[in-house]
Amino acid sequence: MSAFSREQITQLSQSQSEPKWALEKRLEAFAAIENLPLPKLEKTNIDRWNFSQFQLHQVDATFSQPEQLPVEVNRLFLEDHSNILVQKNDAVVYQTQKALQQGVIFTSFANAFQQHETLLKKYLFQQETAHRISAIHQAFMQGGVFVYVPRNVTVELPLQTVFWLAGEEAAIFPHILVVAEENSRVEIVANFLDTDAGAALSNSVIETYVGQGAKVQIATVSQFGDSVVDVMDRFAQVGRDGDMEWIVADLSDGRIISKSTTNLEGAGGHVDVKSVAFGANEMRSNITSEIFHFGTHTTSDIQARSVMKDKATSILNSITKIEKGASKSDGQQTGKVLMLDPEARGDANPILLIDENDVTAGHAASVGRIDPLTLFYLMSRGISKNEASKLIIRGFLDTVIADIPSAALRASIHETIEGKFTS
Amino acid sequence: MSTPNLDIRDLQVSIEDKQILKGVNLSVNGGEIHAIMGPNGTGKSTLASALMGHPKYEVTGGSVTIDGEDLLEMEVDERARAGLFLAMQYPSEVSGVTNSDFLRSAINAKRGEGNEISLMKFIREMDKQMDVLEMDESFATRYLNEGFSGGEKKRNEILQMMMLKPRFSILDEIDSGLDIDALKIVAAGVNEMRSPERGVIIITHYQRLLNYIKPDFVHVFMQGRIVKSGGPELAERLEQEGYDWVKEELGIVDETVGHKV
Ligand SMILES: Nc1ncnc2c1ncn2[C@@H]1O[C@H](COP(=O)(O)OP(=O)(O)OP(=O)(O)O)[C@@H](O)[C@H]1O
Ligand SMILES: [Mg+2]
Numbered sequence: 001m002s003a004f005s006r007e008q009i010t011q012l013s014q015s016q017s018e019p020k021w022a023l024e025k026r027l028e029a030f031a032a033i034e035n036l037p038l039p040k041l042e043k044t045n046i047d048r049w050n051f052s053q054f055q056l057h058q059v060d061a062t063f064s065q066p067e068q069l070p071v072e073v074n075r076l077f078l079e080d081h082s083n084i085l086v087q088k089n090d091a092v093v094y095q096t097q098k099a100l101q102q103g104v105i106f107t108s109f110a111n112a113f114q115q116h117e118t119l120l121k122k123y124l125f126q127q128e129t130a131h132r133i134s135a136i137h138q139a140f141m142q143g144g145v146f147v148y149v150p151r152n153v154t155v156e157l158p159l160q161t162v163f164w165l166a167g168e169e170a171a172i173f174p175h176i177l178v179v180a181e182e183n184s185r186v187e188i189v190a191n192f193l194d195t196d197a198g199a200a201l202s203n204s205v206i207e208t209y210v211g212q213g214a215k216v217q218i219a220t221v222s223q224f225g226d227s228v229v230d231v232m233d234r235f236a237q238v239g240r241d242g243d244m245e246w247i248v249a250d251l252s253d254g255r256i257i258s259k260s261t262t263n264l265e266g267a268g269g270h271v272d273v274k275s276v277a278f279g280a281n282e283m284r285s286n287i288t289s290e291i292f293h294f295g296t297h298t299t300s301d302i303q304a305r306s307v308m309k310d311k312a313t314s315i316l317n318s319i320t321k322i323e324k325g326a327s328k329s330d331g332q333q334t335g336k337v338l339m340l341d342p343e344a345r346g347d348a349n350p351i352l353l354i355d356e357n358d359v360t361a362g363h364a365a366s367v368g369r370i371d372p373l374t375l376f377y378l379m380s381r382g383i384s385k386n387e388a389s390k391l392i393i394r395g396f397l398d399t400v401i402a403d404i405p406s407a408a409l410r411a412s413i414h415e416t417i418e419g420k421f422t423s
Numbered sequence: 424m425s426t427p428n429l430d431i432r433d434l435q436v437s438i439e440d441k442q443i444l445k446g447v448n449l450s451v452n453g454g455e456i457h458a459i460m461g462p463n464g465t466g467k468s469t470l471a472s473a474l475m476g477h478p479k480y481e482v483t484g485g486s487v488t489i490d491g492e493d494l495l496e497m498e499v500d501e502r503a504r505a506g507l508f509l510a511m512q513y514p515s516e517v518s519g520v521t522n523s524d525f526l527r528s529a530i531n532a533k534r535g536e537g538n539e540i541s542l543m544k545f546i547r548e549m550d551k552q553m554d555v556l557e558m559d560e561s562f563a564t565r566y567l568n569e570g571f572s573g574g575e576k577k578r579n580e581i582l583q584m585m586m587l588k589p590r591f592s593i594l595d596e597i598d599s600g601l602d603i604d605a606l607k608i609v610a611a612g613v614n615e616m617r618s619p620e621r622g623v624i625i626i627t628h629y630q631r632l633l634n635y636i637k638p639d640f641v642h643v644f645m646q647g648r649i650v651k652s653g654g655p656e657l658a659e660r661l662e663q664e665g666y667d668w669v670k671e672e673l674g675i676v677d678e679t680v681g682h683k684v
Contacts, residue, residue, distance in 0.1 A: 372478050377515040380475050381529035381583060382503035391528060395519025395566070 003053070006030065009139055012056075015090075016110040016142075019117055025125040029138035032129060039131040041257065042349055043315045044286040049229050049255050051133055054171035054200040056140075059091040069094060073162055076191045076221070078408040086162040087143045089170055099157070105148035106159050109175065112146040119148060123179055123209060133231055133257075137173050137203045144175035144204070149184040149214075158187040158406065163204065165194040165228065171201040178207070180214040182239075189409060192222040192230070192252075199228050206234040210242035212266060219247035219409060223416055226253040226281060233259050240266030240295065247404055248287070250277040251416050256285035264291065264298035264326075274400045275304040278417045279312030279344075288317040289333070293326040293359075302333035303400050307393050308344035309421065319351045320361060327358040337367045338396050340389070390421060427453035427506065427590040427622055428490055435484035436466075436473040441681045443469045445647040446485065451591065454619040458633055458658060459626045461644030462666055464679040467626045468512055469647070471593045475509040476502055489591065504533055506590030510580035510597050517567040522579065523549060525567050526586050533587065552585040555615065557608050573600035581612045588616070593624045598632040610635030630662035643669055647680040 009030050013023040038046055063069050066081065077084060083106055086094040092108045100106060105116060112120055129135040145161050163174045180186055192202055202224060210216045216236070224230045230252045236244045246260045262271040273289040291300040306314035320331035337346030348365035370392055378388035397417070404410050429451045436444035443466045451457055459467055473480040474487060476499040487494040489505050497505060517525070526549065531539045540548075549563060556578050568576050577597050584592050594613070598606055613623065613636050625636065633641075633655065641658045643651040643666070650673055651657070661669075670678060 371515070374515045374517055376476075376478055376499060377511070378517070378525070378529075379499040380503055380509055380511075381525075381587065382500050382532040383528050384500050384532060385498070387528060387532065388500075391520050391525065392517065395517055398519040 008056075012140065012142065016113055018113050021121065022113065022124070026139050026141070029129050029135040033132055033135045033139065036129070036132040036135050039133060039257075041286045041315070042317050043347055044284065046255075046257065050200060051136060051203070051229060051231070053169065055167065055169040057089045057167040057170045059088045059093060061093065062091070063094040066094065070195055072193060072195055073164055076162055076193075076412065077160060078158060078189065078406050080157050082157050084160045084162075085145055086164060087172070087174060088164045088166060089172060090142045092143065100155070101153050103150035104153060104155055105146060107146055109144050109146055116146065116148070119179065120146065120177075123177055123207065127207065127235060133203060134205070134233060137175070137205050137233075140171070140173045140203070141175045142173045144177070147176070147178040147186065147188060149180045149186045151181045152183045154185040155187070158189050160189045160191075162191045162193070163202070165199040165202055165224065166196055168198045170194070170199040171203070174204045176204070176206040178216060178218065179209045180211055180216045182211040183213040184211065185215045187217040187405070188219070189406070190218065190220045192220065192224060194224050194228055197225055197227060199225065201229050201231075203231045204233070206232070208234075208236040208244065210236060210238040210244050210269075212239040213241045214239070215243040217245040217247065217405070219249070219404065221249040221409070221413065222252045222256070222258070224252040224254055226283070228252060228254040230254060231257045234261065236260070236262045236271065238262060238264050238266065238269040238271060241268040242266060243269070244271040246271070246273045246275070246289075248273070248275040249413050250275070250285055250287060251413070251420070253279075253281060253283050256283070256287070258285065259288040259290065261290045262292070262300070264293050264295055264300065267295040268297045269295055270299045272300075273302040273304070274403055275302070276397050276400050276413070277306040277314055278309075278397075278420055279306070279314055280309045280420045280423065281312065282310070283312040285313065286315045286317070288319065290319040291321065291331065293320070293322040293329045293331060296326055297328045298326055299330045300332065302335070304335040305397050305400050306337045306346060307340065307396065307417075308337065308346050309340045311341070311343045313345040314347070316346070316348045317351070318349070318363065318365075319353070320363070321353040322356050322359050322361065324355040326356050329356070329359045331359070331361040332363070334364045336365065336396070338393065339367070339369050340393075390418065393417070393421065425490070427620065428488075429507075429591045429622060430488045431474070431485070432487070433485035434470070434473070434482070434487060436469055437481045437483050438469070438479055442483070443647050443681050444473065445680070447648050449642065449649060451622040451624060453590070453622050455640065456617070456623045456625065456636060456638045457640045457642060458638035459624060459642050459644050459649075460628065460658060460661055462678050465644045466647040466680050467644050468595055470644075471509055471595045471624075471626060474593065475499060475507065500532065503589075508584055508587060508589035508592045510577075510584060510592065510594045512595040512599075514568050514576050514580055516569045516571075518569055520567050521564050522567050523563040526583065529583070529587060548586065552582055555585070556582055556612055558582065574602065574605050577601055578605065578609060581609050585612055585616060588621075590620065591622045591624070592616070593626070595626045596628070597625070598627055598629060606632065607635060630658050633658050645669070645675055645678040650675070
């Protein structure tokens with residue numbers, strides 16, 4: 001990280017008008033970067049991936065109408081346009097906010113530091129920076145969004161965010177912090193993309209606090225080009241009878257480390273992880289869904305699917321840990337990889353760790369190719385090989401995609417996947 | 424269009440270097456129904472699969488034309504679009520693909536880009552044919568053959584045939600596993616398709632099916648070829664007397680194929 005100095009970190013912090021405690025957290029992380037190791041990933045060697053060579057581009061132009069945004073960005077929005085935040089590199093360039101109930105916060109961090117400092121101080125930067133990548137994130141954190149939903153409030157329409165990377169060696173470090181108080185409900189969609197070639201890094205973190213009886217759904221759709229190292233670290237803490245749903249669409253073409261960790265703390269908490277990936281060319285991905293059951297009667301379900309084309313590689317790790325005392329809990333997981341070409345690679349690693357007797361758990365994992373007899377069957381009805389493969393892939397992913405509540409989001413994921421399949 | 428014709432000449436087929444078909448000759452015209460009967464393991468399904476272009480079967484000799492075009496030069500999907508249909512003995516299950524999405528893709532593949540069937544028309548047509556086959560409407564949205572019972576799979580094969588209206592249908596043991604009511608329903612479906620525009624090959628072990636679908640020709644299959652042909656009365660005699668008299672007449676000891684090379 002010799003290319004950067006403490007002064008630059010200080011500047012970053014000041015540009016968001018951050019309080020002193022936040023700057024200190026950043027500088028602490030910055031100092032730790034050199035000494036912290038990279039995370040150890042199952043079957044993926046990341047020693048040569050680029051996490052630290054990048055430029056901090058500044059953006060000046062903002063947009064007042066969605067039509068002014070490039071089509072790649074504009075097409076990401078769902079049917080409803082009420083609550084949108086678009087961040088390009090370091091700055092929010094487009095924002096709408098309509099019809100949010102009293103007390104609901106949906107805002108950039110620069111804003112949040114000024115208006116909601118007490119809340120941020122309670123939740124932000126509370127996790128350990130366990131490895132070099134998370135320390136880099138904490139030091140360089142730029143923008144992102146803060147979502148707060150008060151008790152008993154249901155946010156009816158999804159909150160939509162776009163994190164948009166542009167420019168040679170560009171990097172973004174968005175942080176999404178979601179606090180859902182008791183019995184509240186909220187859905188958030190976060191899109192990640194680049195619009196021109198040559199961007200370097202997206203190093204993002206999502207932190208979610210699901211209060212008692214609250215329900216939070218977060219969908220991330222990543223579609224960076226092949227020059228980008230795309231790291232996303234998601235964390236959720238779920239309270240009593242809380243409900244968390246992660247929808248993860250890893251559609252980037254470069255290098256991907258995609259992880260979600262959910263702690264089911266309170267009794268009766270539930271989490272669903274629905275993860276799909278489609279890789280083409282030389283894409284490499286390591287995708288981990290990790291769940292810790294602490295509370296009694298907690299339930300979890302991981303459904304992960306990866307389709308790999310050309311020379312793409314996918315390692316799917318599903319980890320369910322049921323701690324001692326989490327009795328009457330249930331953990332289920334299914335991870336499947338479908339390889340389309342001889343040089344595509346994939347691996348599914350199902351891990352169940354159970355320290356409590358009175359629980360149920362199950363896992364299924366498979367790595368395979370399109371069955372030639374299935375292909376023959378579909379083709380025998382006049383469907384071309386290409387169309388037949390598309391149908392089979394769609395079917396393979398649909399067990400996960402069909403459950404995504406927004407039709408527009410489903411369609412957009414299908415469209416991206418079909419584009420990649422055909423290219 | 425001229426009268427449909429499927430012409431099979433001296434067809435020889437191997438699987439994993441083992442020769443199974445040893446010179447099959449058969450010509451089927453529009454309006455004709457041909458029944459193929461024969462003991463287990465004599466190559467009937469092999470003939471059906473090889474005609475459709477099953478990846479495991481290798482054609483080592485002979486020729487097949489469909490309406491004068493070389494069938495064996497075509498890819499599997501081209502064969503289907505040329506008018507060939509195979510109701511399979513063991514159809515695949517395809518998870519995540521609904522029956523109706525699959526059928527619509529198949530119909531549109533035949534109709535070609537820019538000429539896709541309207542959704543309304545498709546649904547109407549599918550409802551109508553499912554009614555004929557007395558299939559519950561839930562089968563439209565279920566995943567293709569997934570968890571279907573044996574009889575439901577057979578009905579679904581016939582549904583596909585009725586939707587796609589192929590010039591030539593090969594029905595491989597469409598009657599096996601069907602109860603008597605289902606058999607009548609499936610037979611009614613096939614009879615509804617009967618027309619000078621269409622030819623049908625029915626592979627079966629039982630005269631019973633042929634009571635409902637009257638064949639014009641009956642062929643006996645042994646040792647990887649047709650060894651005897653006749654009219655409907657041949658099927659009746661086979662039902663009563665079995666195959667021994669045919670073997671005796673032709674001096675055949677082992678009617679199966681591919682076990683000794
Ligand atoms: N995929 C295969 N692999 C190995 N042998 C095969 C394969 N398919 C067919 N055979 C062999 O070819 C021979 C003919 O099989 P086929 O299925 O054509 O018989 P059939 O006449 O349809 O029999 P049945 O009346 O029992 O359906 C059998 O000996 C069978 O074992
Ligand atoms: Mg057979």
